[in-house]
Amino acid sequence: MPNSNYNSPSKEISVFRRLTNVLATAFAITAAVLVILPLLAIFIYLLTKGVQSLNWAFLTQLPKPPGEVGGGMANAIVGSGMILAIASLVGIPMGIGAGIYLAEYGRNLFGDVVRFTSDVLNGVPSIVIGIAVYSLIVVRQKHFSALAGSVALAIMMVPTVARATEEMLLMVPNNIREAALGLGIPKWRTALSISLRTASAGVITGCMLAFARVAGETAPLLFTTLGNQYWSKSLNQPTAAMPLQIYTYALSPYDDWHKQAWAGALILIIMIVAAVAAVRMVTSRGTLKGAS
Amino acid sequence: MMPDSEKPTKSPSPIEQTPKPVTAIPTLAQAATERKPVVRSSVLDRIRKTHPASSRIPDAVFRVLILLTAISVFAIVAFIVYELIAKSQPTLHAFGMHFFYNDEWDPVNDVYGARPFIYGTLVSSFLGLLLAVPLSIGVAVYVTEMCPILLRPIISFLVELLAAIPSVIYGLWGIFVLAPLLRDYLQPFLAKTLGWTGLFTGASLGIGMLAAGIILAIMVLPIISSITREVLTAVPQNQREAVLALGATRWEMIRMGVLRNARIGIVGGIILGLGRAFGETMAVTMVIGNSNEISKSLFAPGNTMASVIANEFSEATGDLHLAALVEIGLALFLVTLVVNALARLLVWSITGPTGRTRA
Amino acid sequence: MGVGIEVHRLNAWYGKNQALKSIDMAVPANHVTAVIGPSGCGKSTFVRCLNRMHETIPEARAEGEVKVGDMEVYGPDTDPVEIRRRIGMVFQKPNPFPTMSIYDNVAAGLKLNGFRNRKQTNELVERSLKLAALWDEVKDTLHKKSGASLSGGQQQRLCIARSLAVEPQVLLMDEPASALDPISTSKIEELIFQLKQHYTVVIVTHNMQQAARVAELTGFFLMGSLIEYDKTEKIFTTPADKRTEDYITGRFG
Numbered sequence: 001m002p003n004s005n006y007n008s009p010s011k012e013i014s015v016f017r018r019l020t021n022v023l024a025t026a027f028a029i030t031a032a033v034l035v036i037l038p039l040l041a042i043f044i045y046l047l048t049k050g051v052q053s054l055n056w057a058f059l060t061q062l063p064k065p066p067g068e069v070g071g072g073m074a075n076a077i078v079g080s081g082m083i084l085a086i087a088s089l090v091g092i093p094m095g096i097g098a099g100i101y102l103a104e105y106g107r108n109l110f111g112d113v114v115r116f117t118s119d120v121l122n123g124v125p126s127i128v129i130g131i132a133v134y135s136l137i138v139v140r141q142k143h144f145s146a147l148a149g150s151v152a153l154a155i156m157m158v159p160t161v162a163r164a165t166e167e168m169l170l171m172v173p174n175n176i177r178e179a180a181l182g183l184g185i186p187k188w189r190t191a192l193s194i195s196l197r198t199a200s201a202g203v204i205t206g207c208m209l210a211f212a213r214v215a216g217e218t219a220p221l222l223f224t225t226l227g228n229q230y231w232s233k234s235l236n237q238p239t240a241a242m243p244l245q246i247y248t249y250a251l252s253p254y255d256d257w258h259k260q261a262w263a264g265a266l267i268l269i270i271m272i273v274a275a276v277a278a279v280r281m282v283t284s285r286g287t288l289k290g291a292s
Numbered sequence: 293m294m295p296d297s298e299k300p301t302k303s304p305s306p307i308e309q310t311p312k313p314v315t316a317i318p319t320l321a322q323a324a325t326e327r328k329p330v331v332r333s334s335v336l337d338r339i340r341k342t343h344p345a346s347s348r349i350p351d352a353v354f355r356v357l358i359l360l361t362a363i364s365v366f367a368i369v370a371f372i373v374y375e376l377i378a379k380s381q382p383t384l385h386a387f388g389m390h391f392f393y394n395d396e397w398d399p400v401n402d403v404y405g406a407r408p409f410i411y412g413t414l415v416s417s418f419l420g421l422l423l424a425v426p427l428s429i430g431v432a433v434y435v436t437e438m439c440p441i442l443l444r445p446i447i448s449f450l451v452e453l454l455a456a457i458p459s460v461i462y463g464l465w466g467i468f469v470l471a472p473l474l475r476d477y478l479q480p481f482l483a484k485t486l487g488w489t490g491l492f493t494g495a496s497l498g499i500g501m502l503a504a505g506i507i508l509a510i511m512v513l514p515i516i517s518s519i520t521r522e523v524l525t526a527v528p529q530n531q532r533e534a535v536l537a538l539g540a541t542r543w544e545m546i547r548m549g550v551l552r553n554a555r556i557g558i559v560g561g562i563i564l565g566l567g568r569a570f571g572e573t574m575a576v577t578m579v580i581g582n583s584n585e586i587s588k589s590l591f592a593p594g595n596t597m598a599s600v601i602a603n604e605f606s607e608a609t610g611d612l613h614l615a616a617l618v619e620i621g622l623a624l625f626l627v628t629l630v631v632n633a634l635a636r637l638l639v640w641s642i643t644g645p646t647g648r649t650r651a
Numbered sequence: 652m653g654v655g656i657e658v659h660r661l662n663a664w665y666g667k668n669q670a671l672k673s674i675d676m677a678v679p680a681n682h683v684t685a686v687i688g689p690s691g692c693g694k695s696t697f698v699r700c701l702n703r704m705h706e707t708i709p710e711a712r713a714e715g716e717v718k719v720g721d722m723e724v725y726g727p728d729t730d731p732v733e734i735r736r737r738i739g740m741v742f743q744k745p746n747p748f749p750t751m752s753i754y755d756n757v758a759a760g761l762k763l764n765g766f767r768n769r770k771q772t773n774e775l776v777e778r779s780l781k782l783a784a785l786w787d788e789v790k791d792t793l794h795k796k797s798g799a800s801l802s803g804g805q806q807q808r809l810c811i812a813r814s815l816a817v818e819p820q821v822l823l824m825d826e827p828a829s830a831l832d833p834i835s836t837s838k839i840e841e842l843i844f845q846l847k848q849h850y851t852v853v854i855v856t857h858n859m860q861q862a863a864r865v866a867e868l869t870g871f872f873l874m875g876s877l878i879e880y881d882k883t884e885k886i887f888t889t890p891a892d893k894r895t896e897d898y899i900t901g902r903f904g
Contacts, residue, residue, distance in 0.1 A: 017541050017544065018541065020541075020543055020544075021541040021542055021543040021544070023543075024543035024546070024547075025438060025542070025543065027430055028430045028431070028433050028434035028438055029434060029438070030430070031426070031427045031428075031429075031430025031431045031434060032430070032431050032434045032435070032439075032447060034427055035427055035428075035431050035450075035451060035454070035513060035517075036447070036450055036451075038454070038510050039450055039451075039453060039454050041465075041469065042457060042461070042462075042465050045465060045468075045469055046461070046465075049468075093361075094361050094364060094365075096361075097357065097358050097360075097361025097362070098361045098362045098364070098365050100358050100361075101358045101359060101361060101362035102362065104358075105355065105358065105359070106362065111362075113366075114362045114363075114365055114366060117365050117366050117369050118365050119632070119636065120369055120629060120632070120633075121365060121368060121369050123567060123571075123628055123629065123632035124369075124372065124571075124625060124628065124629075125570070125571025125572075125573065125598060125624055125625070125628055126571070126573065127571070127573045127598050127601055127602060127621070127624075128372070128376070128571075128621045128624055128625045129372065131375070131376065131379075131601065131605070131617075131618055131621045132371065132372040132375045132376060134605075135375040135376075135378075135379050135618070136371065136375055155368055158365060158368070159365070162365065173746075175742060175744055175746040176746050176748060176749070178704065178707070178742060178746070179742065179746040179747075179748070179810065179813075180748075180759070180763075181704065181707055181735060182702065182704060182735055182739070182740035182742070182814070183735065183736070183739075183759065183760035183763075183813065183814065183817060184732050184733065184734075184735035184736030184737070184760065184764065184817065185732075185759075185760065185763045185764065186350060186351055186732045187351050187354075188350055188351050188353075188354035188355070189350075189763050191354070193763055194748060194759075194763075197748075197750050197751075198748070198749055198750050200750070212456060215458070216457075216458020216459065216460065216461065217458065217459075218458070218459065218460045218573075218574045219459075219573040219574055219598075219602060222602060222605065222606065223605050223606055226606070243458060243460045243574075246460050246461070246464060247460050247463070247574065247578070250460075250463065250464045250467055250468075250578060251467075251578065258468065261464055262464065262468075265460075265461045265464055268458065268461065269457075269458075269461070272456070272458075348730060
């Protein structure tokens with residue numbers, strides 16, 4: 001029972017405090033809403049504007065000369081597919097290898113150095129990687145190529161894959177390795193067929209994240225692959241790629257190309273989401289009932 | 293076939309001396325006769341006879357291969373640094389440190405000064421952070437402390453999704469959606485109300501520093517938010533309870549019990565976001581308007597270190613021009629290196645190097 | 652049929668700490684020998700030295716002479732991986748390979764060593780699971796269920812089957828039942844009793860009653876030395892060394 005003689009000023013303070021509480025909560029909720037807004041806006045625009053220009057011609061035809069209406073991004077779709085495939089073929093094994101090293105052999109100073117270097121590589125702006133690969137490959141070969149672009153993207157994939165591989169391998173309990181060694185399985189076989197296999201779900205997720213990240217990258221391709229309005233006949237030529245095409249079209253003065261840029265953006269997002277979903281489906285089908 | 297066990301017992305010797313077993317059962321001689329194996333070879337023995345294999349060689353080969361991949365990470369960074377330094381030699385020699393103070397960028401006369409771009413990078417990034425930090429912390433606080441449990445994964449997923457959108461698509465949206473909005477609504481409004489500050493003057497084009505700042509804010513938001521969420525979750529529950537027990541409101545509990553503890557980590561997250569903003573290229577290039585002048589107004593176009601490289605590299609006129617751009621790339625590399633390292637240190641001081649909470 | 656083990660002056664270290672001090676011991680074929688002692692006495696280390704698992708721990712090493720059958724375990728040309736193929740080991744915590752089916756778990760030692768014959772592998776898997784008293788419970792779900800979906804006791808029997816599939820001559824067991832409930836424990840103990848017909852079994856246990864139930868010979872380790880080694884009956888009724896008696900009667904440990 002509050003003592004009526006107790007004259008506390010707490011009533012005023014508590015109003016102020018209650019007010020700040022309410023304001024703070026309101027701010028937090030507003031922040032959440034404001035953050036979701038651009039996300040929704042982008043997706044809505046992508047869908048509406050992208051779908052408008054999406055048609056069969058877009059998916060199968062080459063770009064028309066500037067100013068003409070029509071044509072498509074078929075070469076860019078294929079080009080992106082090729083570049084990403086090569087980048088993955090190069091970058092993923094390297095990343096997994098580095099991850100295996102860090103987890104199984106690298107609990108020492110050299111391992112720490114490699115880990116730090118991998119983090120450094122992860123933070124390098126993608127355009128700087130583009131400059132470096134330009135310098136290393138394009139200048140020496142004296143031409144732009146899909147290969148150079150693949151190399152740049154592969155470089156960007158390595159740190160993500162390595163980190164995911166290392167983390168997942170470290171989560172494999174040591175007694176599983178002991179069981180394998182106790183059976184007389186050599187260390188290298190244990191690392192591959194037992195440890196890596198147990199960690200495979202997480203490793204695949206890491207590879208998928210790396211893939212999704214580089215799929216949309218434009219900067220490293222600017223001075224390595226350059227882009228192409230026609231089909232490329234070999235990997236050693238400048239090649240069209242989705243992000244490059246979207247960039248070029250967006251900055252152009254032609255209205256039709258702007259529309260195509262939206263369509264291209266929609267395709268790009270679909271490509272990324274589809275790749276991620278496909279990997280999820282394959283891995284979840286492959287796991288056995290009861291396996292963690 | 294149980295052997296005998298009678299042998300004279302020894303008195304127990306002190307622990308320090310290696311005591312022999314009191315009785316040896318069976319005797320070693322007996323064990324020797326038993327050691328002869330009954331001839332039964334396992335399936336593995338049979339295949340070993342045809343493929344004798346010591347596992348030492350494959351183990352060594354594997355180890356070398358794996359080591360090579362690890363070294364290759366090293367090699368990649370080394371070659372990047374080498375190329376950057378090597379190819380920027382011409383301008384390093386020609387201009388030295390003046391390269392970074394000079395604000396004249398004139399490819400025609402081969403005079404290069406990077407100050408406009410440093411200015412552009414700093415202003416756009418800080419503007420982006422200014423907008424992003426309160427919102428990111430707000431979202432993080434909402435998700436960890438206030439949000440109903442069911443909504444939590446949804447909202448965090450949506451915020452993560454922002455990070456997944458490629459930069460060029462942000463740029464596309466920036467040009468065709470954001471810029472017109474700025475040009476037609478926000479910028480006139482800002483010019484009328486805050487034009488006296490000198491920050492919001494000049495032609496309202498839509499594209500320009502303000503647009504770049506806003507886009508950068510959207511792009512670094514997920515990073516700052518996710519790190520903030522990590523460090524907020526790392527604050528032990530007893531801290532929250534202690535403050536609540538003193539009679540605090542929820543906001544006071546968050547302020548005193550959670551945010552105060554997580555301060556260092558949040559700063560680390562902010563710095564990480566800054567590093568990301570510095571290096572962001574495509575979206576910025578598409579909305580910043582490509583001008584090599586420094587201007588006080590946020591409505592004016594400009595260029596950042598990353599965007600000038602993107603704009604001019606492919607058509608660089610001459611070796612000195614190219615070298616100047618590479619030198620800007622080198623500067624960008626060093627700046628992001630330092631910023632990222634600093635950020636990681638701060639975040640690790642709360643969560644520990646593996647990303648998990650220190651006990 | 653199993654083979655006997657002969658240990659001469661076996662020493663083992665973890666870094667600078669000596670964990671085993673000049674152990675001499677002779678284990679007869681086709682018997683179950685228990686190794687008991689308080690925590691930290693070196694019993695696990697001892698057993699892990701027999702199949703050269705000890706050295707897989709960083710900074711650990713062992714020296715001495717160990718003969719299993721006619722194999723010199725620590726011979727200069729001996730490949731540790733070969734040794735481990737011929738000496739099976741079952742660990743304290745059941746550790747089936749989580750991403751593999753029951754069949755694949757049992758066959759792992761064969762497959763990953765290059766053994767390709769499908770029919771013989773099937774036979775070996777069935778035989779091993781029968782020896783481990785698990786066949787009836789899993790024969791219908793060999794390929795469908797994963798190793799990790801079994802109960803604790805079943806998992807341990809799976810691990811035993813897995814070790815048996817490569818046809819070792821010696822089976823080492825490091826506290827195989829300590830993580831299991833009493834019913835599973837008694838099943839495992841029954842199993843060990845059956846196994847000695849075909850294999851030589853060395854079992855580490857901190858449970859003296861288990862040693863008494865299962866083993867014919869028992870060695871008592873204390874602080875890295877083998878204090879007493881005799882018929883189990885004798886160790887538990889009239890131990891010769893006072894330290895053994897103190898341990899048995901529960902004065903320490």
